[in-house]
Amino acid sequence: MLFSLDFESKDPIYSQIVKQIIIGIAKRELRPNEPLPSVRSLASDIGINLHTVNKAYQQLKQEGYILIHRQKGVVIHPEGVPKADSEYKETLKQTLRPIIAEGLCKDLSHESIADLYQEVLKEFQREEDIK
Amino acid sequence: MLFSLDFESKDPIYSQIVKQIIIGIAKRELRPNEPLPSVRSLASDIGINLHTVNKAYQQLKQEGYILIHRQKGVVIHPEGVPKADSEYKETLKQTLRPIIAEGLCKDLSHESIADLYQEVLKEFQREEDIK
Amino acid sequence: MLFSLDFESKDPIYSQIVKQIIIGIAKRELRPNEPLPSVRSLASDIGINLHTVNKAYQQLKQEGYILIHRQKGVVIHPEGVPKADSEYKETLKQTLRPIIAEGLCKDLSHESIADLYQEVLKEFQREEDIK
Amino acid sequence: MLFSLDFESKDPIYSQIVKQIIIGIAKRELRPNEPLPSVRSLASDIGINLHTVNKAYQQLKQEGYILIHRQKGVVIHPEGVPKADSEYKETLKQTLRPIIAEGLCKDLSHESIADLYQEVLKEFQREEDIK
DNA sequence: GTGGTCTAGACCACT
DNA sequence: GTGGTCTAGACCACC
Numbered sequence: 001m002l003f004s005l006d007f008e009s010k011d012p013i014y015s016q017i018v019k020q021i022i023i024g025i026a027k028r029e030l031r032p033n034e035p036l037p038s039v040r041s042l043a044s045d046i047g048i049n050l051h052t053v054n055k056a057y058q059q060l061k062q063e064g065y066i067l068i069h070r071q072k073g074v075v076i077h078p079e080g081v082p083k084a085d086s087e088y089k090e091t092l093k094q095t096l097r098p099i100i101a102e103g104l105c106k107d108l109s110h111e112s113i114a115d116l117y118q119e120v121l122k123e124f125q126r127e128e129d130i131k
Numbered sequence: 132m133l134f135s136l137d138f139e140s141k142d143p144i145y146s147q148i149v150k151q152i153i154i155g156i157a158k159r160e161l162r163p164n165e166p167l168p169s170v171r172s173l174a175s176d177i178g179i180n181l182h183t184v185n186k187a188y189q190q191l192k193q194e195g196y197i198l199i200h201r202q203k204g205v206v207i208h209p210e211g212v213p214k215a216d217s218e219y220k221e222t223l224k225q226t227l228r229p230i231i232a233e234g235l236c237k238d239l240s241h242e243s244i245a246d247l248y249q250e251v252l253k254e255f256q257r258e259e260d261i262k
Numbered sequence: 263m264l265f266s267l268d269f270e271s272k273d274p275i276y277s278q279i280v281k282q283i284i285i286g287i288a289k290r291e292l293r294p295n296e297p298l299p300s301v302r303s304l305a306s307d308i309g310i311n312l313h314t315v316n317k318a319y320q321q322l323k324q325e326g327y328i329l330i331h332r333q334k335g336v337v338i339h340p341e342g343v344p345k346a347d348s349e350y351k352e353t354l355k356q357t358l359r360p361i362i363a364e365g366l367c368k369d370l371s372h373e374s375i376a377d378l379y380q381e382v383l384k385e386f387q388r389e390e391d392i393k
Numbered sequence: 394m395l396f397s398l399d400f401e402s403k404d405p406i407y408s409q410i411v412k413q414i415i416i417g418i419a420k421r422e423l424r425p426n427e428p429l430p431s432v433r434s435l436a437s438d439i440g441i442n443l444h445t446v447n448k449a450y451q452q453l454k455q456e457g458y459i460l461i462h463r464q465k466g467v468v469i470h471p472e473g474v475p476k477a478d479s480e481y482k483e484t485l486k487q488t489l490r491p492i493i494a495e496g497l498c499k500d501l502s503h504e505s506i507a508d509l510y511q512e513v514l515k516e517f518q519r520e521e522d523i524k
Numbered sequence: 525g526t527g528g529t530c531t532a533g534a535c536c537a538c539t
Numbered sequence: 540g541t542g543g544t545c546t547a548g549a550c551c552a553c554c
Contacts, residue, residue, distance in 0.1 A: 012528080013529085013530080023232040026232035026233075026236050038542080040540085048530080049530060049531045050531095050542095051530070051532090052530060052531080054543090055529085067401055069400065070403075070539085072400075072539090072541075073541060073542080080238070081236045081238070084238060089239075089247060092230070096230070096251045097154060097254070098150035099226055100255065105153055106212050106215035106219060107211065107212070108215050113252065116220060116224055117227060120231055121241055124241075138331065139331065182554060186553085276545090284494045284498055285490060288494035288495075300527080301526080302527090311546045311547070312546095313544095314545060331526080333525080333526045334526075336526095342498075343498045343500070345499055346496065346501050351501075354495075354509055355513050358492070358509070359412075359416060359513055359516070361488055364485075365477065365485060366419040366517055367419050367474045368475065369473065369476045369477060370477050376514065379493075379507070380507075382489045383506065383507065386493065386494065405539090406539080407538080407539090444539060445539060448539090
């Protein structure tokens with residue numbers, strides 16, 4: 001798995017790592033039980049401190065995306081992530097609202113916003129889904 | 132305009148204000164040239180620090196949402212916000228990507244994600260658009 | 263609130279802090295909305311690193327015992343902690359099992375173990391409960 | 394004797410083994426002088442490292458639960474474990490305190506905590522005790 | 525002054 | 540070699 005990090009971003013590094021791993025899981029590039037690099041090796045690969053990687057892993061663990069074994073290292077959670085409940089859906093809408101509002105203010109049409117959305121969604125298209 | 136702020140949120144207060152004003156503009160509850168409360172009055176209304184409101188306004192001004200006149204006060208930008216360019220669209224997709232990925236990981240279908248998206252989009256429906 | 267920490271203990275310092283705060287809440291010495299010392303002040307009071315205190319606070323936050331405001335600091339959660347569900351009860355029994363087994367092996371009678379238990383429980387007796 | 398180990402647990406493997414053997418003794422499923430499997434066979438049965446089993450046995454030996462003979466192998470200590478002294482009782486209360494506090498914070502009543510405690514205690518009920 | 529993030533470097537427990 | 544814990548010290552964002 002490749003990481004592209006922006007060290008200048010306002011979004012903290014550990015958060016960028018979290019997001020990329022979640023994207024990897026959603027794209028099924030990372031499958032259940034697949035091992036992730038160790039805290040130390042990933043840190044030195046990226047050229048950051050091991051604590052930063054650890055913080056990302058801890059958050060992923062807390063949200064159910066991965067399992068952390070003391071010696072075996074880190075793996076994608078074999079049973080997947082807790083499914084979305086209605087509370088989560090509400091949070092998601094809450095998150096979407098200002099993003100969509102910004103697009104509308106910048107004169108994007110409803111259609112072009114919906115298109116952008118579909119484009120992103122397509123990135124996650126899987127063979128199974130097409131069948 | 133009413134503000135509902137969450138002081139426990141990880142999202143800073145000034146950012147919540149910015150978002151709500153942008154949402155207000157997108158919903159056309161706030162129209163071009165419409166005056167916004169002064170920094171002082173808004174701060175005391177909400178019960179927060181002057182600096183916080185000021186920071187929100189400065190950001191809105193910097194992004195072209197509002198104009199700040201020394202005497203006349205603060206108004207919604209009469210000419211609207213700079214339109215979206217392709218760079219902005221890319222940023223928007225970048226923002227959407229981890230959000231959508233998270234939903235997919237939580238086992239939401241492409242359809243139900245698209246539905247949620249449409250629901251939010253509908254909140255911004257305007258009479259003009261329906262005609 | 264006073265902290266008595268054992269720096270030689272196998273139980274990590276941050277965990278000892280967590281436990282003492284939970285005990286404080288259970289004894290109602292710490293009431294909802296009551297402020298806790300800042301990360302820095304508690305760290306320097308105890309004579310440990312601020313990260314250690316922070317780790318304790320983060321865990322308490324994650325388990326719903328406290329709220330962490332970016333500027334206002336840390337307070338006991340105003341609405342209390344998520345109530346015990348049946349899963350938690352099972353975990354609790356799981357935790358208790360080896361502890362009780364050890365006592366029995368050391369020839370404590372069922373009665374004396376039950377007595378010890380009651381003694382601890384009494385430490386948490388509250389005026390309201392006695393009325 | 395059957396072992397059920399949780400390799401994902403925060404509790405180390407060797408400690409889980411120790412606890413289960415202590416529980417076995419408390420339930421009198423393991424009687425004084427009863428032989429335990431050798432380090433080698435237990436390790437290969439469970440599919441774990443020799444060192445892990447050895448560490449568990451060493452701890453049990455050190456606390457007086459078992460005897461390790463070079464030739465005869467491992468047996469449950471024929472004379473039982475050193476009886477509880479007042480220091481031990483204090484340690485036990487110390488251990489119990491945060492566990493009980495957590496239950497109380499989660500809104501369990503004194504009664505329901507005592508009930509849970511009794512349930513666990515009953516698991517160790519023996520015929521002799523009932524007579 | 526508050527917590528949040530990041531770095532650097534050390535020691536330990538577990539397998 | 541793995542993650543867990545702790546320290547020390549720095550800079551930033553928020554209010």
